[in-house]
Structure formats: C-alpha cells, structure tokens
Amino acid sequence: DQQVKQNSPSLSVQEGRISILNCDYTNSMFDYFLWYKKYPAEGPTFLISISSIKDKNEDGRFTVFLNKSAKHLSLHIVPSQPGDSAVYFCAASAQGAQKLVFGQGTRLTINP
Amino acid sequence: NAGVTQTPKFRVLKTGQSMTLLCAQDMNHEYMYWYRQDPGMGLRLIHYSVGEGTTAKGEVPDGYNVSRLKKQNFLLGLESAAPSQTSVYFCASKQGATDTQYFGPGTRLTVL
Numbered sequence: 001d002q003q004v005k006q007n008s009p010s011l012s013v014q015e016g017r018i019s020i021l022n023c024d025y026t027n028s029m030f031d032y033f034l035w036y037k038k039y040p041a042e043g044p045t046f047l048i049s050i051s052s053i054k055d056k057n058e059d060g061r062f063t064v065f066l067n068k069s070a071k072h073l074s075l076h077i078v079p080s081q082p083g084d085s086a087v088y089f090c091a092a093s094a095q096g097a098q099k100l101v102f103g104q105g106t107r108l109t110i111n112p
Numbered sequence: 113n114a115g116v117t118q119t120p121k122f123r124v125l126k127t128g129q130s131m132t133l134l135c136a137q138d139m140n141h142e143y144m145y146w147y148r149q150d151p152g153m154g155l156r157l158i159h160y161s162v163g164e165g166t167t168a169k170g171e172v173p174d175g176y177n178v179s180r181l182k183k184q185n186f187l188l189g190l191e192s193a194a195p196s197q198t199s200v201y202f203c204a205s206k207q208g209a210t211d212t213q214y215f216g217p218g219t220r221l222t223v224l
Binding site: 004006009034036041042043044045046049089091098099100102103104105 | 116143145147152153154155156157160162168170202204212213214215216217218
C-alpha cells in the first residue's frame with residue numbers, strides 16, 4: 001500500500017513559468033515532509049521540508065505548501081530554470097519514526 | 113569531507129552469485145539506510161541501522177542482509193543474486209535529531 005503518492009510521473013514546464021509538483025499521503029501520523037531532487041547518475045539531495053505545524057515554507061525560489069485536511073502537499077518552483085530539470089521525490093515521516101517513506105517521483109523538464 | 117560514499121559504482125552479477133555493497137560516511141551520523149530505486153517505484157527501504165551494531169528491516173528486506181560493525185560503515189549483502197535484484201542501490205545517513213538524510217551517489221547493479 002503506497003502511503004505517499006506522486007500521481008504525475010512527469011511534468012513539462014516552460015522556463016520562467018511556475019512548476020507545481022504534487023504529493024498525496026494516506027497516513028495521518030505523518031508530521032514531517034520533505035522534497036528531494038535527483039539528477040541522473042547522482043544520489044537524491046535534500047531540497048526543502050515542512051513540519052505539520054506549518055502550512056507553508058519558503059526557501060528562495062522553492063515553496064512547499066501543506067494541506068493537512070486534504071493530506072496533500074505541493075512544491076512550487078518560481079521561476080523555473082533549466083537546472084531544475086530533475087526527478088523530484090516527496091517523502092514523509094511520523095514523529096519518532098526513524099524512517100522516511102518516499103513517493104514514486106516526478107520527472108520535471110524545464111523547456112527553454 | 114567526502115559525505116556518503118558507495119563502493120562499487122557499477123556491478124554485473126550472474127544469478128546465484130553473491131556480493132557486498134559498502135557504504136561509508138564521515139559525518140559521524142548514527143542512522144544509516146539502504147534503499148533501492150526502480151522505475152515507477154520510487155525509493156524503497158531495504159534495511160536500516162540506528163547505531164553501531166544494530167540493524168532493522170525496511171519495506172523490502174527479502175534477499176538482503178546487512179551489517180553495521182563500525183559506525184561509519186553499513187554493508188549490504190546479497191547472498192544469492194536474482195534478476196529481480198537488478199536495481200540502483202542508494203545508501204543514506206542522518207543525524208539522530210533531524211530527518212534530513214544525506215545520500216550517496218548510488219550503485220547500479222545488474223543481475224543476469
């Protein structure tokens with residue numbers, strides 16, 4: 001049973017526009033959420049996170065929104081740049097849990 | 113400061129052969145993890161360790177064994193490789209107090 005789902009395997013966005021990546025979860029015990037970015041032939045790198053006590057967290061061009069009632073989070077990238085082309089994974093954990101649960105990933109392509 | 117390193121980067125095995133993947137981290141992290149990444153499946157946790165001398169099963173542990181004899185090293189073993197174990201394997205580590213995992217560059221394993 002997939003507890004964290006990224007229903008869009010791929011997304012294509014024009015350079016300079018907004019990219020919105022979505023993630024849904026089913027486990028109501030999850031209280032910490034992260035986004036990782038992965039380039040080909042490299043390991044995932046941490047991008048941004050959010051705790052369940054917040055509904056928004058910003059870091060430069062990246063903003064993560066959390067809607068706890070809908071069990072949904074999204075990552076906004078504004079403006080999108082060619083270097084943002086990568087696979088993005090969302091992940092979640094429950095307080096005290098030692099593990100992260102990852103979604104399937106979304107491949108983002110930024111077109112010039 | 114190398115972070116998380118994985119050895120080897122690539123390996124081809126025949127069905128039934130055995131091998132060990134090595135993960136090393138120089139950040140003095142307590143927690144270490146082994147994941148596999150398959151197309152459309154995201155990152156799935158194989159085994160993890162919360163400290164030297166401890167190991168625990170993750171989501172997909174069958175066919176794998178692990179050992180954490182030293183704090184900085186986490187070994188993943190395949191006793192009798194099967195084609196279903198063809199995958200990219202990632203190691204990660206983290207500090208106990210945060211949920212930010214740092215990933216190695218990955219090992220691409222092919223089992224013929």
